[in-house]
Each structure stands twice: as C-alpha cells, then as structure tokens.
Amino acid sequence: MGDAPRSTPPKPLPQPEPLALPYWDSLKERAMRLQRCRGCERFVFYPRAVCPHCGGRDLAWQRVSGRGRLHSFCIPHRNPNPAFQPDLPYVVALVELDEGVRLLTNLVDVEPDPAKLMSLIDKAVEVVYDPVSNDVTLPRFRPA
Ligand SMILES: [Zn+2]
Structure with a gap:
C-alpha cells in the first residue's frame, strides 16, 4: 500500500x-x-x-450595519498551522466598522495583491457571513 x-x-x-x-x-x-x-x-x-x-x-x-472601511491589511504567505496551507496567500484585514470599532478579519473576493489592496484602503467594505461549523460563523468582509 x-x-x-x-x-x-x-x-x-x-x-x-x-x-x-x-x-x-x-x-x-x-x-x-x-x-x-x-x-x-x-x-x-x-x-x-x-x-x-x-x-x-x-x-x-x-x-x-456590517459596513465599514478597510483600515489595514497584510498577506500571509506562510502559516505554521497546516490547516491554513490551502488558503495561502490570503488577506488578513483590519476593518473599521461604521460604528467606530476595529475588527481583525479576512478580506475576501479580492486578489491577494498588495497594489490592488492598497487601492482599497479607506474604501467601503461589507460583512460576509461564513458558517465554518455548526456552531461558529465568522465575519469576513468584501469590497462594497
Ligand atoms: Zn462607556
């Protein structure tokens, strides 16, 4: 075998x-x-x-509202946890919600391209609900 x-x-x-x-x-x-x-x-x-x-x-x-603006981002190309390997590279984002709080999240529906992401800084984003298990739904964001 x-x-x-x-x-x-x-x-x-x-x-x-x-x-x-x-x-x-x-x-x-x-x-x-x-x-x-x-x-x-x-x-x-x-x-x-x-x-x-x-x-x-x-x-x-x-x-x-689930709406906000992209405040900052980074693009991991490595993750020591093998569970994340298939997703690399992906976009980690700091989103400032319209209500004035910042949330560490992922930006989705965008290429993990630094130049493209730089052009999205301060631009509107909206929440996408991602049910990753029966118990947990994660909030991710996409350009609005
Ligand atoms: Zn107070």
Missing part, C-alpha cells in the same frame, strides 16, 4: 465564552450585534464586561 492520502487538518475555531455568546449568535443569525455602552454611547469590541472608554458596566447588545 502506498502512503495514505493527506487530508488537511481542521482549522482551530473560536471557543466563545459566555459573555461573548450574543456576538457569536448574531453572526449565526447573519445580523451582527455589538456591545454599546449606555453610559457613553460608544460601541465596544471585543465583547467585555466593562466599557473601555468610560468604565461603565451597562453594556447592551445592538444591531450594527
């Missing part, structure tokens, strides 16, 4: 903690919700118990 066929191992997935479950649920529902502080009215990301702006503890979940 020859070598067994190589299969790609599964990617590591987020392990949602209880505080962040409304966020992960909102992604599954394709209707992103983020925390908003009732004290200073600013949005908060990542999910947490205390507002990083004013120290308030009254954070409520609110539906957000």
Whole structure:
C-alpha cells in the first residue's frame, strides 16, 4: 500500500465564552450585534464586561450595519498551522466598522495583491457571513 492520502487538518475555531455568546449568535443569525455602552454611547469590541472608554458596566447588545472601511491589511504567505496551507496567500484585514470599532478579519473576493489592496484602503467594505461549523460563523468582509 502506498502512503495514505493527506487530508488537511481542521482549522482551530473560536471557543466563545459566555459573555461573548450574543456576538457569536448574531453572526449565526447573519445580523451582527455589538456591545454599546449606555453610559457613553460608544460601541465596544471585543465583547467585555466593562466599557473601555468610560468604565461603565451597562453594556447592551445592538444591531450594527456590517459596513465599514478597510483600515489595514497584510498577506500571509506562510502559516505554521497546516490547516491554513490551502488558503495561502490570503488577506488578513483590519476593518473599521461604521460604528467606530476595529475588527481583525479576512478580506475576501479580492486578489491577494498588495497594489490592488492598497487601492482599497479607506474604501467601503461589507460583512460576509461564513458558517465554518455548526456552531461558529465568522465575519469576513468584501469590497462594497
Ligand atoms: Zn462607556
């Protein structure tokens, strides 16, 4: 017998903690919700118990637009985790949502070409919901 066929191992997935479950649920529902502080009215990301702006503890979940702008990007050509090998190179993006928070994510539907991506800096992007398992949907973004 020859070598067994190589299969790609599964990617590591987020392990949602209880505080962040409304966020992960909102992604599954394709209707992103983020925390908003009732004290200073600013949005908060990542999910947490205390507002990083004013120290308030009254954070409520609110539906957000899923729209923003590309703030920054990088293009990994290597990843020590073999699960990501088939995707290389891909685009890691820092997206600033219209609600004023920044999210580390992937940019999709674009070539991993630095010149093309540079031309997208500060341009509009919109969320794409990517169900990667039964429990986890990831928010990725594409040019709007
Ligand atoms: Zn606050």
